[in-house]
Each structure stands twice: as structure tokens, then as C-alpha cells.
Amino acid sequence: MKRTFSHHLPPARAAASDAPGTDHRPAVPAARRALPRTTPPPELDYNGRRHRRAMDDATLREMARRVPAALLQTARLAWSVDRRMVLTILVSQLLSGLGTAVMLTAVARAMKPLVAGGTAAAKFHAAMPALIVAGVAMAVGSAAWIVADWATRRLNPQVASAADLTIVDLHMRAELSAYDQEGFKDRSQAAEIGALRAMDLADDAKTLTNGLVQLVSAASVLTVLHPLLLGVLMLSVIPRGLGGVIAARIDYRVHDRTLSARNVRGMMRWWLTTSELADEVRANTMRSYLYSWYRTMCDRVEGRELAGAGPYLKITLVAAALSGFFTLGMWASLAALVLTGQMALAMAGTAIVASQTAGRALNSIIRYGAVMFHHGLYLGDYHDFLSEVRTLTTARGTATVTAPKEIRLDDVAYTYPNKTSPALHKLSLTLRRGEVVALVGANGAGKSTLVRLLSALTLPTHGTVSWDGTDLAKADAESVWRHVGLVPQKYGHWPLAARENITLGQPHAHDHHDEEVWRAAEEVGMAAVLRELPDELGTLLARSVWGGHELSGGQWQRLACARALYRRPGLLILDEPTSEMDARGEHQLFRSLRRMAADRITLVVTHRLDNVKMADHIIVLDDGGIREQGTFDQLIAQEDSLLGELYALSQDR
Numbered sequence: 001m002k003r004t005f006s007h008h009l010p011p012a013r014a015a016a017s018d019a020p021g022t023d024h025r026p027a028v029p030a031a032r033r034a035l036p037r038t039t040p041p042p043e044l045d046y047n048g049r050r051h052r053r054a055m056d057d058a059t060l061r062e063m064a065r066r067v068p069a070a071l072l073q074t075a076r077l078a079w080s081v082d083r084r085m086v087l088t089i090l091v092s093q094l095l096s097g098l099g100t101a102v103m104l105t106a107v108a109r110a111m112k113p114l115v116a117g118g119t120a121a122a123k124f125h126a127a128m129p130a131l132i133v134a135g136v137a138m139a140v141g142s143a144a145w146i147v148a149d150w151a152t153r154r155l156n157p158q159v160a161s162a163a164d165l166t167i168v169d170l171h172m173r174a175e176l177s178a179y180d181q182e183g184f185k186d187r188s189q190a191a192e193i194g195a196l197r198a199m200d201l202a203d204d205a206k207t208l209t210n211g212l213v214q215l216v217s218a219a220s221v222l223t224v225l226h227p228l229l230l231g232v233l234m235l236s237v238i239p240r241g242l243g244g245v246i247a248a249r250i251d252y253r254v255h256d257r258t259l260s261a262r263n264v265r266g267m268m269r270w271w272l273t274t275s276e277l278a279d280e281v282r283a284n285t286m287r288s289y290l291y292s293w294y295r296t297m298c299d300r301v302e303g304r305e306l307a308g309a310g311p312y313l314k315i316t317l318v319a320a321a322l323s324g325f326f327t328l329g330m331w332a333s334l335a336a337l338v339l340t341g342q343m344a345l346a347m348a349g350t351a352i353v354a355s356q357t358a359g360r361a362l363n364s365i366i367r368y369g370a371v372m373f374h375h376g377l378y379l380g381d382y383h384d385f386l387s388e389v390r391t392l393t394t395a396r397g398t399a400t401v402t403a404p405k406e407i408r409l410d411d412v413a414y415t416y417p418n419k420t421s422p423a424l425h426k427l428s429l430t431l432r433r434g435e436v437v438a439l440v441g442a443n444g445a446g447k448s449t450l451v452r453l454l455s456a457l458t459l460p461t462h463g464t465v466s467w468d469g470t471d472l473a474k475a476d477a478e479s480v481w482r483h484v485g486l487v488p489q490k491y492g493h494w495p496l497a498a499r500e501n502i503t504l505g506q507p508h509a510h511d512h513h514d515e516e517v518w519r520a521a522e523e524v525g526m527a528a529v530l531r532e533l534p535d536e537l538g539t540l541l542a543r544s545v546w547g548g549h550e551l552s553g554g555q556w557q558r559l560a561c562a563r564a565l566y567r568r569p570g571l572l573i574l575d576e577p578t579s580e581m582d583a584r585g586e587h588q589l590f591r592s593l594r595r596m597a598a599d600r601i602t603l604v605v606t607h608r609l610d611n612v613k614m615a616d617h618i619i620v621l622d623d624g625g626i627r628e629q630g631t632f633d634q635l636i637a638q639e640d641s642l643l644g645e646l647y648a649l650s651q652d653r
């Protein structure tokens with residue numbers, strides 16, 4: 001672990017000058033200097049706890065119970081992506097086992113003439129047919145293994161992609177409320193680990209099953225040679241096997257105990273190294289604290305990993321010693337059998353070859369059994385998560401809607417799943433096509449929540465939201481969203497070309513001359529900026545990733561608005577659309593909104609109260625309910641008007 005992050009450490013001189021209480025001698029490596037005294041990051045516990053307990057219970061019996069289930073799950077996953085490769089692996093495994101059995105039997109046959117009396121040429125001649133069979137069997141076994149390896153290589157990326165695609169797709173289909181369920185993020189992370197591990201699943205399953213096949217072959221041959229040999233072989237490999245299980249437990253306990261620290265460290269690492277936050281980190285002198293925070297996490301991970309090294313060494317040494325002791329015992333038994341005439345020397349030679357094959361096979365069974373056992377835990381999480389999210393997708397109803405002439409909210413309330421009090425309550429209102437509506441209210445009043453209800457991003461927990469009489473709870477969500485253009489408070493700086501940043505979500509309308517794209521850019525005052533870009537609309541807007549071009553904050557916001565306008569939606573919603581725009585951009589956008597207003601319902605959420613004057617209708621939300629509504633002049637003229645109060649405050653400078 002240490003090696004993986006050491007090259008990311010800041011230059012020694014910079015770290016030294018930042019860390020109070022450190023000397024400034026450049027010879028001390030930065031990573032080893034004393035940390036400034038700061039509040040350490042809290043201990044975080046990941047839901048891997050569940051797995052840790054499972055790993056603690058990992059006896060050989062428990063593994064024998066769970067590993068077949070993990071193998072079966074893997075086989076099902078693999079079968080669903082490429083049946084041909086699964087069958088190829090199965091047949092190759094059987095052939096490889098058969099090859100081993102035939103090879104061992106042929107070796108036993110060949111040994112007899114080789115250890116009998118006679119000239120070397122005669123012995124060799126007599127052993128030749130069996131040796132040829134052994135050679136061919138070995139070649140077939142090896143070829144089968146290579147074919148299985150090839151098939152697994154083809155299967156691995158397919159299984160990984162399928163698992164990843166399923167998980168990404170389900171996330172994007174989930175109801176927003178799913179994200180607010182208790183522990184959703186944890187379960188999603190555990191499932192993602194399951195999906196990530198899918199990359200190795202086929203490989204590990206192949207090695208494990210190959211071990212099983214080889215063991216059965218070698219053990220059968222040994223039993224035929226002398227039943228006693230099987231018992232002695234088991235004695236020699238069981239200590240190593242048990243040692244393997246305990247060592248795997250130590251390994252995975254370290255893995256789980258460091259998991260949350262590694263997760264958080266990974267997240268923080270992005271924040272520390274991305275150029276997006278570089279200004280804030282430097283100008284607000286955050287570097288020293290953040291660096292010591294990061295290093296504390298590194299030390300925590302490192303400490304736990306080092307703590308596991310001692311017990312790991314002890315257990316592997318004891319297991320190897322015991323195994324060695326019993327192996328000596330096996331050789332002694334072989335010698336005794338030969339000396340007492342109960343076994344021919346040739347058989348003893350074969351027994352040694354077979355026992356070595358069986359020993360290797362058992363080792364890989366134990367090793368990969370532990371790996372599959374652990375995979376199985378995460379694979380279980382993966383499947384549990386899929387079943388959970390499949391019940392939480394936006395598959396609501398089949399009614400389709402068209403661009404709304406009227407949107408009605410009847411006695412609507414919404415309570416977030418993790419809250420007890422509603423964010424919106426008893427809300428009734430009607431929006432009509434052609435209107436520009438401004439939504440105003442203090443932070444937390446419920447504006448964004450209302451936006452989500454109007455656009456069917458969430459369904460109310462009480463009451464109905466309907467578009468031209470169709471209850472959105474019964475409508476096909478995709479058919480609703482086809483008529484929505486939304487600029488949310490947090491929008492994507494999509495690492496795509498400028499053109500795709502505007503057409504994203506509506507690419508089918510893309511024409512050869514990009515007329516519509518340029519029109520949307522004009523409407524937000526972005527056309528001149530886009531024409532200046534090296535490749536105009538084709539310019540990649542992701543400087544940090546692929547050497548593309550970067551936009552300013554306000555320019556990104558204009559682009560997000562252009563994206564919504566380009567859709568020409570029936571319901572256009574802009575949540576704080578001009579928070580980063582200059583006066584010109586803001587003016588241009590609002591003029592465009594007015595010009596386009598006749599064909600749609602336009603809703604603008606804003607804290608800049610000068611802007612609400614352009615609205616036909618203003619809705620003022622307060623603490624989850626409608627406090628007042630009307631035109632700007634009507635509301636300002638009212639006594640006790642909240643809009644009046646907020647407007648007066650905005651003018652009081």
C-alpha cells in the first residue's frame with residue numbers, strides 16, 4: 001500500500017514548510033516527518049463488517065458449504081454472457097483431469113519395466129508405449145489447460161462488463177427516493193465491489209475447479225495404487241490447507257479493516273489532486289490540514305496491514321512445518337511398504353508423482369476456495385443490491401403523455417424517505433402553457449423538491465400531480481421526461497464535445513449544419529465563445545482529462561441552459577439558472593425565455609428577485625407550503641408580503 005501512494009506525496013520542501021513543529025532539513029523524507037497536530041479523521045466503519053464476521057466463521061466446513069454456491073453464481077453469470085466459453089472451460093477442465101489420470105496410470109505402467117532387471121535398451125523399449133501414452137496425456141492435459149485459460153480470458157472482460165453495465169443501468173433507472181434509503185450508498189458500494197471482483201471471478205473459479213479435477217484424478221490413481229497412500233497424502237496436505245484458510249482469514253480481515261479507510265482516502269485523493277479544487281486548497285491554506293488528514297489515513301491502512309504480517313508469517317510457518325512433517329511421514333510409509341514387500345518400487349515412484357500432483361491441486365483448492373468464498377460474499381451483495389434496486393426503478397405505469405397544456409398539483413405532500421416531517425405539505429396549484437412562473441422562497445423552503453414533483457423526478461407521498469389529467473404516478477416516466485428540459489442546481493460539466501454538451505439527451509434531432517445547436521447557443525449568448533474554440537462545436541470540453549478545452553463557471557452554466565432550450569420542451573425548468581452568469585448572459589437568457597414562452601410552461605427558480613419581475617406569475621414558498629402567489633406588482637403591494645420583505649432586503653445595500 002505504502003508503495004502505491006508514496007509517489008503522490010507533495011515535494012519535501014513544501015510539506016516541511018507547511019507542517020508546524022517540523023524541522024526544515026530536506027534529508028528527512030516528507031512521508032516520514034511529524035504531522036502537524038490536528039483533529040484526526042474519524043474512524044469509519046464500512047458495511048464490510050458483515051463480511052468480516054463471515055470471514056471469522058470461515059472454517060473448512062463453512063467454506064465447503066459456501067464455495068459451491070459462489071461457483072454456481074459465477075457459472076450463472078458467465079452462462080448469461082457467453083455459453084460457448086463456459087462449455088469450453090468445462091470440457092477443457094474435464095480433459096485436463098482425464099489427462100492427469102491417464103498420465104499417472106501410464107507412468108505407473110512405465111515404471112515397472114524401468115525398475116525391473118535387463119539392459120537399459122530393453123527396459124526403455126518395454127516402457128516406451130506407456131511413456132508415449134504418458135507424454136500424449138500430459139500434452140492433452142496441458143493443451144486443455146491452455147484452452148481453458150484462453151476461454152477464461154475471453155469470459156473475464158465479458159463478465160466484468162455485464163456486471164458493471166447492470167449496476168450502472170440500474171442506478172440510472174432507480175427512483176430518486178432510492179438514493180435516500182438508509183444505507184443505500186453502502187449497499188451500492190458493496191455491490192460495486194462485487195461487480196469489480198467479477199473481473200477475476202471466472203479465472204478464480206477456473207483455477208479452483210481445475211484443482212478439484214486434478215485432485216480427484218490424482219487421488220483416484222493413488223487409491224488404486226494403495227488405499228493407505230491416500231490417507232497419508234491427506235495428512236500431509238491438510239495442515240497446509242488449514243494454514244491456508246487461517247492465512248486467508250487474516251488477509252481478508254486486514255482487507256475489511258482497511259476498506260473504509262481506503263475508500264475515504266481514495267475519495268479524498270481525488271479532491272486533493274484535482275485541478276477543480278486546487279484554487280480553494282491553496283488560497284485558503286487548507287493544504288497542511290488536508291495533507292495530514294490524508295497521511296493519517298495512509299498510516300492507518302499501513303498500520304493495519306503491517307499488524308497482519310506477523311500472524312500471517314507464524315501461521316504459514318507452522319502449517320508448512322506440519323505439512324513437511326507429514327510429507328516425511330508419507331515418504332517413510334512408502335519406504336516401509338517397499339521394504340516390507342507390500343509395494344513394488346515402481347508403484348512407490350508413481351505414488352510420489354501422484355502425491356505431488358495432488359498436493360499442488362489441494363493447495364490451489366484451499367487458496368482459491370478462500371478467494372471464491374470471499375468473492376461469494378461480495379457477489380451476494382451484488383445480487384442483493386440488484387434485487388433491491390429492481391423493485392425501486394421508475395417503472396411506474398404505462399400511460400403516455402404529451403407536452404402539457406396544464407399541470408395540476410392537488411393536495412400534494414412530499415416527505416423524504418429518511419425524514420419524518422414533510423418537505424412540502426398540502427400544496428395545490430395549476431401551471432398553464434404560455435406562462436412564465438417564478439418560484440421564490442428561502443433556502444430549504446422546498447423549491448427544488450417542488451421542481452422534482454412537477455417533472456415526475458419524484459412522486460408525491462400524498463396527493464396527485466397530473467399533466468392534462470394524467471396522474472404522473474401512472475405514467476411512463478420516460479414519456480414524461482421526453483417533454484421536460486431541466487437545468488438543475490447541480491448540472492454536469494460533461495467531458496464531451498461542445499456539440500454533445502448541448503444535444504445530450506436529444507441527439508436524434510442533430511442536423512448536418514448544427515443549426516439548432518447554434519440557435520440554442522445564441523439563446524444563451526454562448527455562440528461567440530463556441531466559435532472561438534479550436535474546433536468550434538467539435539471541441540472537447542475536458543481539459544483535465546484529454547487535453548481538451550476548459551470553460552469558465554458562467555460559460556458552463558450557459559451551456560447547461562442551452563442544453564435545456566435545445567430540447568424545446570413542453571415544460572422548461574431552470575433552478576437558479578443565472579447564479580454564475582454575468583449581467584449580459586442573464587439578460588440574454590431571460591429575453592430568450594420570454595420569446596419562447598408561448599409554446600411551453602416555463603418555471604424559473606431564483607433568489608435574484610429582480611429577475612422575477614419578468615414572470616407572469618410568482619409563487620412564494622415558505623416552509624414547504626405556498627405562502628403567497630400573484631404578479632410582482634400584486635405581491636409587492638400586499639401587506640406582510642414575504643416577497644416584499646425579501647425584495648426590500650435585496651435592494652438594501
Ligand SMILES: Nc1ncnc2c1ncn2[C@@H]1O[C@H](COP(=O)(O)OP(=O)(O)OP(=O)(O)O)[C@@H](O)[C@H]1O
Binds near residue numbers: 419447450
Ligand atoms: N435528499 C434529501 N433527503 C432529505 N431531505 C432533503 C433532501 N433534499 C432536500 N431535503 C430537505 O427538504 C427541504 C427542502 O429542500 P429543497 O432542496 O427543496 O429546498 P430549496 O427551497 O430548493 O432550497 P435552496 O434555496 O437552498 O435550494 C430542506 O429542509 C432540505 O433539508
